[in-house]
Amino acid sequence: MQTTTTIPIHRTNESRLPGLDINNLPFGTAPTDHLFIARYTGGEWTEARIEPFQELTLSPFTLCLHYGQTVFEGMKAFRMNDDKVSIFRLNKHHGRFNRSLQRMAMPEVPYELFKEGMRQLVALDRQWLPSGKDSALYIRPFVIATEKRLKVKISDEYLFLIVCTPVGSYYSQPLRVKVETEFIRAADGGVGYAKCGGNYGSALLPTQRAIEAGFDQVLWTDAQNREFIEESGTMNVLFLIDDILITPARSSTILDGVTRDSILQLARRRGLKVQERKISIRELEAALQGDIRVEAFGAGTAAVVAPIESITIGKETYACYVEEDAVMYSFKKELQGIRTGEVEDTWGWNEVV
Ligand code: COI
Numbered sequence: 247m248q249t250t251t252t253i254p255i256h257r258t259n260e261s262r263l264p265g266l267d268i269n270n271l272p273f274g275t276a277p278t279d280h281l282f283i284a285r286y287t288g289g290e291w292t293e294a295r296i297e298p299f300q301e302l303t304l305s306p307f308t309l310c311l312h313y314g315q316t317v318f319e320g321m322k323a324f325r326m327n328d329d330k331v332s333i334f335r336l337n338k339h340h341g342r343f344n345r346s347l348q349r350m351a352m353p354e355v356p357y358e359l360f361k362e363g364m365r366q367l368v369a370l371d372r373q374w375l376p377s378g379k380d381s382a383l384y385i386r387p388f389v390i391a392t393e394k395r396l397k398v399k400i401s402d403e404y405l406f407l408i409v410c411t412p413v414g415s416y417y418s419q420p421l422r423v424k425v426e427t428e429f430i431r432a433a434d435g436g437v438g439y440a441k442c443g444g445n446y447g448s449a450l451l452p453t454q455r456a457i458e459a460g461f462d463q464v465l466w467t468d469a470q471n472r473e474f475i476e477e478s479g480t481m482n483v484l485f486l487i488d489d490i491l492i493t494p495a496r497s498s499t500i501l502d503g504v505t506r507d508s509i510l511q512l513a514r515r516r517g518l519k520v521q522e523r524k525i526s527i528r529e530l531e532a533a534l535q536g537d538i539r540v541e542a543f544g545a546g547t548a549a550v551v552a553p554i555e556s557i558t559i560g561k562e563t564y565a566c567y568v569e570e571d572a573v574m575y576s577f578k579k580e581l582q583g584i585r586t587g588e589v590e591d592t593w594g595w596n597e598v599v
Contacts, residue, residue, distance in 0.1 A: 253282075253366055258298035261373075268412040269378040273548070278371035278383070278410040282363040286353050286389075286404035294359060296367055299409070307394040309401040315391035316443035317346040320547040322382040323368045323410075323599070324585040325375045332596035333368060333385065334547075334585055335504050336361060342502055343387060346440035351400045352389055359406075360387065361597075367408055369599045376412040384413040384548065416548040417462070420555035420568045423478055423542075424456050425527055426464040431476060431499070433469035438476075438499035446480065453479065463544070465557065467527065468499070474524045481544030481552060482506035485525065486573050487533045495522040505545040509577045511593065518573075527559055534564035542566045543574040551578040 258279045266276060277299045284294040310316050319342065323333045340361070344354040364385060375383045387408045391401030429452035432438025437445060449464075456464045463479035475494055477483055482503035484493040491513045496502055513520050533540050534557065544552035553568045553575075583589030585596065 253294050253296060253362060255280075255296040255366065255370065256298065257370070263373055268374060268376045269381060269414065271412060271414070273413050273416055274384065274411050276411055278374040278412070280367060280370055281410075282367045282406075282408040284359060284363065284406045285392075286406065287402070289353075291353070291356065291359055291406065294363060296363075296370060302405075304392070305394045307396055308391070309393050309395055309399070310390040312396065313391075313398055314442065314444045315350055315352055315401055315404075316388065317343065317350050317352060318386060318388035318441055318443070319343045319346075320441075321364075321385040321387070322413075322547055323375065323385060324382050324596075325377065326585070326587040326596075326598075328587060330587075331368060331372050331375060331383075331599045332585065332587075333364060333599060334597075335508070335595050336364065336597040338504050338507070339387075342441065342504070345502075346442055347389060349437055349440040350442050352391065353404060355387075355389065355406055363406075364408055365597070365599050367410065371410055372599070374410065374412050376414065378414055380415045380550070382413055383410050385410050413548070416546075416550075417552045419462075420553040421462040421478075421544065422460070422556045422558070422563075423463045423465045423554055424459065424461045424558040425475075425560075426452055426456070426466055427472040428452070429464075430469040430472075431466040434498050436498065439497070439501055441501065449480070461558065473528075474526050475530065476500060478544045478552075478554070481546035481549055483542065483544055483554075484509065484574075485530065485533075486539070486541035488538045490519045490521055492521045492523065492525055494525060503545055505547055505550060505581075508581060508595070509545055509551075512577055512580055530557070531559050531562075531564070534559075534566070539567045540564075541568075541572050541574050550581065551575070 261279050281299050284291050319339050321339050389406045393401040393403040465478050466476040468474040542554035555568045557564050584591050
């Protein structure tokens with residue numbers, strides 16, 4: 247396998263950046279000038295290189311188009327106050343990437359290849375980092391199965407790519423969510439913890455139905471009894487009930503969210519009581535009916551902290567606390583501070599490029 251210094255770079259001679267307002271783009275619409283690509287064949291990753299952004303040509307027989315061997319990560323790079331650029335928690339994302347790949351019977355990506363490919367790509371396209379509040383360079387590493395075969399089988403060939411795009415806020419408003427009791431996102435023993443394409447594809451119809459009914463997102467419940475809360479939309483979900491931060495524990499159905507983990511670490515350092523455990527709809531409804539403050543929010547790389555302003559359970563809609571002094575905003579602020587270098591990065595989360 248190639249190492250750091252041997253990733254060849256073929257630069258574009260025509261940047262698409264001039265003329266683009268990178269601080270005002272709909273999420274995920276404008277690829278940066280370059281991409282990283284490597285090929286897996288004969289049992290090893292090879293031909294790693296950085297190229298001008300380009301289309302892929304795939305045979306209609308390509309396995310990933312049929313049987314779902316696709317895995318991705320969602321990551322971000324930030325411009326720091328000293329104008330350096332840092333990638334957030336590269337190491338942790340890499341670990342999750344490989345766990346997803348393993349579950350989908352796909353080859354793991356070595357740490358050096360992941361790290362150096364990404365570092366060099368982000369360094370090359372650093373002019374694409376937007377400067378607006380809540381903005382970042384979104385990084386999308388992914389692997390697809392590329393063997394040309396219609397048989398249902400583990401592919402013998404793959405592509406590993408990294409693409410980037412400038413992004414702002416994922417959600418512009420606090421969310422109205424409904425507890426989903428018809429459809430499920432994941433079942434025990436399935437792929438809920440993996441970042442594979444199918445998890446997102448199967449959520450589209452339930453989400454569309456929720457939007458048609460006047461909501462922004464769904465609050466997923468467990469596959470067995472529709473009794474316990476799992477995630478919200480494409481995010482982990484956290485609640486602050488009576489000053490206790492509660493979130494569903496990691497399991498085979500819950501994504502090991504990097505933002506979730508970061509918030510839990512910040513909360514514990516502050517001395518806040520944190521509980522990773524099952525939380526039932528009944529418990530949540532009792533809290534929402536009571537005389538206590540309930541904050542609810544989604545956490546994910548794209549959305550960071552997405553405040554939830556109301557939760558609908560059956561026919562009842564309950565308001566959550568979303569005022570300016572809500573604790574959830576302070577997590578977002580502290581995370582932003584660490585990413586820009588304003589707050590000391592005591593855990594070494596910033597991978598400075
Ligand atoms: C992320 O938060 O990065 C996600 O994966 C959510 C979505 C953009 C797929």
